[in-house]
Amino acid sequence: MLDDRVRAVLERLEREDATERDQGLPASERARQVAPTTGRFLFSLVAPQTDCEVLELGGSRGYSTIWLAAGVRYLGGRVLSVESDPRKIEAWHRNVEEAGLADWAELVEEDALEALPRIDDVFDVVFIDAEKEDYERLFQLSREKVEPGALFVADNVLSHPDPLAEYSAARQADPTLESVTVPLDRGLELSVVLR
Numbered sequence: 001m002l003d004d005r006v007r008a009v010l011e012r013l014e015r016e017d018a019t020e021r022d023q024g025l026p027a028s029e030r031a032r033q034v035a036p037t038t039g040r041f042l043f044s045l046v047a048p049q050t051d052c053e054v055l056e057l058g059g060s061r062g063y064s065t066i067w068l069a070a071g072v073r074y075l076g077g078r079v080l081s082v083e084s085d086p087r088k089i090e091a092w093h094r095n096v097e098e099a100g101l102a103d104w105a106e107l108v109e110e111d112a113l114e115a116l117p118r119i120d121d122v123f124d125v126v127f128i129d130a131e132k133e134d135y136e137r138l139f140q141l142s143r144e145k146v147e148p149g150a151l152f153v154a155d156n157v158l159s160h161p162d163p164l165a166e167y168s169a170a171r172q173a174d175p176t177l178e179s180v181t182v183p184l185d186r187g188l189e190l191s192v193v194l195r
């Protein structure tokens with residue numbers, strides 16, 4: 001739930017993100033976190049689900065992880081986040097711990113493309129927020145880890161139409177999915193697994 005600890009960490013990360021953007025730091029040195037409204041949207045997708053198992057690809061310093069973990073804390077579940085950058089990994093642990101959410105979120109400290117084939121779990125929600133050119137492969141690798149009723153959420157599909165328009169088109173043409181582009185912040189492709 002969004003208690004004072006969670007809110008305090010989210011607000012600090014929002015201030016840090018704004019400062020990094022104002023300073024014009026290169027992307028590799030920034031958190032590159034989702035917008036607060038997207039965070040709230042992610043929270044609202046997972047909080048109403050019982051025992052919601054979430055896979056997050058691209059955890060960065062934990063901003064979106066915290067929204068997701070605060071959501072699954074309501075009715076049970078957990079977030080398995082994957083992040084490969086050592087500088088982000090250290091901050092992820094510190095921030096998730098400070099938010100009081102370490103029991104609801106776990107980090108795989110590895111390249112998702114290598115880690116995913118070894119992950120056996122079944123997920124209810126998959127959030128893709130890694131390098132844009134990897135979305136298609138990340139989707140294909142995660143597709144084997146979901147059942148009908150699961151939801152894929154991919155960020156940046158409107159802010160980065162090259163290459164992500166192709167990602168959205170492929171999901172919308174897939175008869176095993178129902179997929180829609182939600183024009184919130186940088187654009188989210190929501191794909192429900194039908195079969």
Ligand SMILES: C[S@@+](CC[C@H](N)C(=O)[O-])C[C@H]1O[C@@H](n2cnc3c(N)ncnc32)[C@H](O)[C@@H]1O
Nearest residue numbers: 032033034058060063064083084085111112130
């Ligand atoms: C856009 S940021 C994620 C922001 C995060 N979802 C948030 O809102 O706080 C992308 C992150 O994905 C990580 N990343 C990119 N490709 C990856 C991969 N193949 N495996 C694991 N992490 C990856 C980057 O290091 C970076 O921290």
